[in-house]
Amino acid sequence: MKVLGIETSCDECAAAVVDGGTILSNVVATQIPFHAPWQGVVPEIASRMHTEWIYGVVEKALKDPGLGPEDVEGVAVTAHPGLLGSLLVGLHFAKAFAWARDIPFIAVDHLLAHLYASRLRYPDAGADSGKTGAADIHCPDYPFLGLLVSGGHSAICRVDNFDDVTVLGTTIDDAVGEAFDKVAKFYGFGYPGGAVIDALAKTGDSGAFKFPMPKLYKIGKDGKDHRYDFSYSGLKTAVVNQLEQFRVKKKVDPAGDARDIAASFQKTAVGILLRGLFRAAADTGITTVVAGGGVAANSCLRSRLAEHGELRVIFPPPELCGDNGAMVAGLGERYLLRGDRSPMSETASARVGAFRKRYP
Numbered sequence: 001m002k003v004l005g006i007e008t009s010c011d012e013c014a015a016a017v018v019d020g021g022t023i024l025s026n027v028v029a030t031q032i033p034f035h036a037p038w039q040g041v042v043p044e045i046a047s048r049m050h051t052e053w054i055y056g057v058v059e060k061a062l063k064d065p066g067l068g069p070e071d072v073e074g075v076a077v078t079a080h081p082g083l084l085g086s087l088l089v090g091l092h093f094a095k096a097f098a099w100a101r102d103i104p105f106i107a108v109d110h111l112l113a114h115l116y117a118s119r120l121r122y123p124d125a126g127a128d129s130g131k132t133g134a135a136d137i138h139c140p141d142y143p144f145l146g147l148l149v150s151g152g153h154s155a156i157c158r159v160d161n162f163d164d165v166t167v168l169g170t171t172i173d174d175a176v177g178e179a180f181d182k183v184a185k186f187y188g189f190g191y192p193g194g195a196v197i198d199a200l201a202k203t204g205d206s207g208a209f210k211f212p213m214p215k216l217y218k219i220g221k222d223g224k225d226h227r228y229d230f231s232y233s234g235l236k237t238a239v240v241n242q243l244e245q246f247r248v249k250k251k252v253d254p255a256g257d258a259r260d261i262a263a264s265f266q267k268t269a270v271g272i273l274l275r276g277l278f279r280a281a282a283d284t285g286i287t288t289v290v291a292g293g294g295v296a297a298n299s300c301l302r303s304r305l306a307e308h309g310e311l312r313v314i315f316p317p318p319e320l321c322g323d324n325g326a327m328v329a330g331l332g333e334r335y336l337l338r339g340d341r342s343p344m345s346e347t348a349s350a351r352v353g354a355f356r357k358r359y360p
């Protein structure tokens with residue numbers, strides 16, 4: 001079923017066509033240069049740019065594989081979570097497209113779509129193609145642990161299937177990608193911070209600075225179970241304080257230590273994720289992990305998980321880690337094929353919609 005997927009939840013204006021879990025096109029128009037001067041996404045700019053770009057992005061997603069609007073058999077769109085004004089642009093475009101063509105329309109959750117990304121494949125995915133098309137969508141391997149790591153959300157979840165996802169652990173403050181972005185902002189490394197820190201860290205000494213791991217105990221002061229949760233605000237503060245020490249106490253330019261700071265921060269940030277993930281794997285006995293979200297592109301996270309011999313870890317190819325329309329089309333196709341439809345009254349929401357939190 002040829003499904004057009006539309007993604008406008010944040011700063012990527014994206015559209016793709018997926019057929020049978022195979023990616024026919026995947027167009028991502030990034031707004032990063034337009035938000036970079038503010039070192040963060042400006043919601044008003046984001047929604048305006050989506051409005052200007054969405055038509056051209058969808059047109060390209062259809063033209064790339066030689067399709068026209070008449071070939072599309074269903075439309076999927078991200079409805080939550082995200083920036084409300086941005087979500088509404090994609091949602092209304094998708095509704096209008098489906099209504100005009102009289103084809104089914106389905107709204108999907110952005111975070112579930114990130115977890116779905118590694119199930120997609122490319123038409124020419126083969127041993128020599130260099131493209132890592134992943135598992136067959138019709139042969140799901142349940143249950144698995146989902147490691148969802150993006151700029152706005154971080155969670156470890158148990159996926160029994162894509163309708164039954166239980167969040168085991170989540171961040172109690174900042175998301176992991178947000179921590180990368182904020183550290184990079186304070187140090188002036190660039191925006192967005194994740195890829196910049198990842199690159200800087202490659203030639204840095206990850207043992208140069210000792211940053212603290214959050215003390216999350218099984219039952220926290222709030223009486224809740226935090227055994228798989230994360231926290232990034234303490235790490236962020238420690239890394240930022242280090243900058244003050246450079247400036248005020250040592251009176252040195254922190255740029256000289258940029259690589260070591262990046263490597264030390266990254267090592268701790270990844271360590272926080274892995275601590276929760278390894279605990280969840282040990283407690284649940286689930287040994288397959290599927291990663292998704294922008295931070296899943298992180299080389300340190302990938303290599304440290306690869307070193308862990310007992311877990312089978314599936315990562316999407318790097319270009320499917322960040323926001324894209326293919327993951328939306330893929331998950332939407334799954335729903336549409338079994339007959340699910342969203343009403344034209346469907347609304348967008350800034351909040352997470354698909355998960356519930358349950359403690360094991």
Ligand code: KG4
Pocket residue numbers: 010149150151152153176177178180181192193194195198293294295296297298299321322323
């Ligand atoms: O999934 P995504 O594209 O958007 C959201 O749904 O939030 O994730 C964006 C986040 C940003 O915080 C960005 O800094 C981070 O992913 N990111 C990375 C890397 N590439 C992108 N973080 C760490 N290492 C990377 N290589």
Ligand code: ZN
Pocket residue numbers: 110114150151293294322323
């Ligand atoms: Zn995302």
